Amino acid sequence: VLASRIHPSIHSLHCAQCSFISTQSRSIQLLLMITFPVYYRNQTLYGSISPSPIRILTKAMASEAGKAPAIPGRRVLMFPLPFQGHLSPMLQLADVLHARGLRVTLFHAAFNAPDPVAGYRFVPVGAGVPAADLVPTGSDADFVGALLRFNERLQGAFQDSLREVLEEEEGARPACLVLDSNLRGMQVVADRLGVPTLVLRTGGAACLVAYMAFPALCDKGLLPLQDHAQLNMPLDDLQPLQLGDMVFSTTTPHETMSNCLERIMESARYSSGVIINTFSELEGADLQKIIHGLGVPVYAVGPLHKISPSAQSSMLDTDKTCLNWLDKQEVKSVLFVSIGSLASMTQEELVETAWGLANSCLPFLWVIRPNLVQCSGKVGLPEGFEEVTRGRGMVVSWAPQQEVLGHQAVGGFWTHNGWNSTLESICEGVPMICRPHFADQMINARYVQEVWKVGFELEGKLERGKIERSVRKLFCQEEGGEMRRRAKDLEDKATECMKKGGSSETRINLLVDFMMSLPCSI
Numbered sequence: 001v002l003a004s005r006i007h008p009s010i011h012s013l014h015c016a017q018c019s020f021i022s023t024q025s026r027s028i029q030l031l032l033m034i035t036f037p038v039y040y041r042n043q044t045l046y047g048s049i050s051p052s053p054i055r056i057l058t059k060a061m062a063s064e065a066g067k068a069p070a071i072p073g074r075r076v077l078m079f080p081l082p083f084q085g086h087l088s089p090m091l092q093l094a095d096v097l098h099a100r101g102l103r104v105t106l107f108h109a110a111f112n113a114p115d116p117v118a119g120y121r122f123v124p125v126g127a128g129v130p131a132a133d134l135v136p137t138g139s140d141a142d143f144v145g146a147l148l149r150f151n152e153r154l155q156g157a158f159q160d161s162l163r164e165v166l167e168e169e170e171g172a173r174p175a176c177l178v179l180d181s182n183l184r185g186m187q188v189v190a191d192r193l194g195v196p197t198l199v200l201r202t203g204g205a206a207c208l209v210a211y212m213a214f215p216a217l218c219d220k221g222l223l224p225l226q227d228h229a230q231l232n233m234p235l236d237d238l239q240p241l242q243l244g245d246m247v248f249s250t251t252t253p254h255e256t257m258s259n260c261l262e263r264i265m266e267s268a269r270y271s272s273g274v275i276i277n278t279f280s281e282l283e284g285a286d287l288q289k290i291i292h293g294l295g296v297p298v299y300a301v302g303p304l305h306k307i308s309p310s311a312q313s314s315m316l317d318t319d320k321t322c323l324n325w326l327d328k329q330e331v332k333s334v335l336f337v338s339i340g341s342l343a344s345m346t347q348e349e350l351v352e353t354a355w356g357l358a359n360s361c362l363p364f365l366w367v368i369r370p371n372l373v374q375c376s377g378k379v380g381l382p383e384g385f386e387e388v389t390r391g392r393g394m395v396v397s398w399a400p401q402q403e404v405l406g407h408q409a410v411g412g413f414w415t416h417n418g419w420n421s422t423l424e425s426i427c428e429g430v431p432m433i434c435r436p437h438f439a440d441q442m443i444n445a446r447y448v449q450e451v452w453k454v455g456f457e458l459e460g461k462l463e464r465g466k467i468e469r470s471v472r473k474l475f476c477q478e479e480g481g482e483m484r485r486r487a488k489d490l491e492d493k494a495t496e497c498m499k500k501g502g503s504s505e506t507r508i509n510l511l512v513d514f515m516m517s518l519p520c521s522i
Helices: 059-063 087-099 143-168 184-192 205-219 254-269 280-294 321-327 347-360 385-389 401-405 419-427 441-450 464-476 478-498 503-517
Strands: 055-058 075-079 103-109 120-125 174-180 197-201 273-276 298-300 311-314 334-338 364-367 393-396 410-415 432-434 455-457
Touching: 075 087, 075 143, 087 103, 087 174, 087 197, 087 503, 103 143, 120 143, 143 184, 143 254, 174 184, 174 503, 184 197, 184 254, 197 205, 197 254, 205 254, 205 273, 205 280, 205 441, 273 280, 273 503, 280 298, 280 478, 280 503, 298 503, 321 364, 321 393, 321 401, 334 347, 334 401, 334 464, 347 364, 347 385, 347 464, 401 410, 401 419, 410 419, 410 464, 419 441, 419 478, 432 441, 432 464, 441 455, 455 464, 455 478, 464 478, 478 503
Parallel strands: 075 103, 075 174, 103 120, 174 197, 197 273, 273 298, 334 364, 334 410, 364 393, 410 432, 432 455
Antiparallel strands: 055 311
16 A cells, blocks of 8 residues: 555554555655454464554665666556555565666555655555455454455456556556456456556465465365364475465365465466566475466566665564664674564463573564554563563564664574565575464475474474573574574575576566567557
8 A cells, every 4th residue: 555645634544464655755654554363373363453654665766766768668567465565575576677667557455545656656446445345354354355355346446447547558558467466356357458467476486386286185175174183294295394384274264265365376377477576596496386387487586675675664663773782782693583563472472482582591682562462452571571681682662674684693583484574584594483373474484494494493382491492492502503504505595696697687687578578459
């Protein structure tokens, strides 16, 4: 969601995982927040996030606009999903394409009207559709169902907006429409109007391979899960995954989940190509499976956050004082603890985590959001914790994650393993303690532990002794040192892939050439 002007009477807009853009030249502000209660692997997510500015910094999108020579008459249309983790990669890709001369028109859900950045055109879609119709709300909120509703409610509005743009820009036909892979309904509209489409997958290649295999697991009777004793069942065709890694949600009805994944796969199969925020040196084998399984061109163009580092998102106000604190710590001595913007824990788990970190006797930077504890308006650390950890521990409500992971003092990351967090950690050579909660996070954690071997999962109930041992394993034992060395190797590969002639740099150029070659039947 891109927004610049909000009426002063509006204090908040409740929605789920929404994001927006603020630019260097024009302040874009939006008070948006919603959550949805869903039970996943380790806990329940409760909808209690306080309204707070969500910012996506697009300094380069403003400052770099116009620097690259434009490809005469060629424009790329883009439509992101306006939820956390989806909008930023699309904006980063927009920046990459713009830097190579393409003009960009960005369609977006019209929760608020945007103030366009120079060189980009922003087109709101569905201004008359209530936000409550597009996002999960209430005690029975269902994010997967919201994705399906988003497509249904905005499909007609997008057709009107797209047709209007095509008529206005007659003579400058678009090269294609790049849309989030969750927006199958918008793809149908584009096909109807003769605009070629490419889909952006904001998750990893391994996740898409798992989605491809989901129907077969259903046909075999393994899904929906019938017996919890099968959670650890190895999946021979999806090694190293286990059956439990394929249980993306235990509250979403199986038919709804199947329908959502089917539409994601349709968006890929019926596209002209698939763009994935990964790099071949990291997920080469799974990329080959996708190429053979889909039969369309596949472009691994990541890590987008490193190629276009200016378009960063933050759902909460960022406390950058932690960077000054990190400056005073020894190299690779600090554990960074953050489980993302949505996952939560019980008060008991918070207490066990606190004492586990304290008893490790190692420095830590811990992100404790105001809504981190389930069913609680505030977070209460155990008595005596601050005194015991004074000088070697810092607690913040939100941290600039990319800067923290890139800081020389950080030597480990306790993460929920969202794809963006996993990729950011890999690109900085930081090994991980994995605590996945929902969606693709179990798949990402499994690959961290079993394939890349740059971390390990903290399984089962959170207990202070287990946490202490895990932290010391990562920082003080040879096994942790080996993980750190492998993480450094992956960091080097990520750096190489972005250089001239590197795999991602090459594929970005091939992607632009491919876009220019697509026939448009307008």
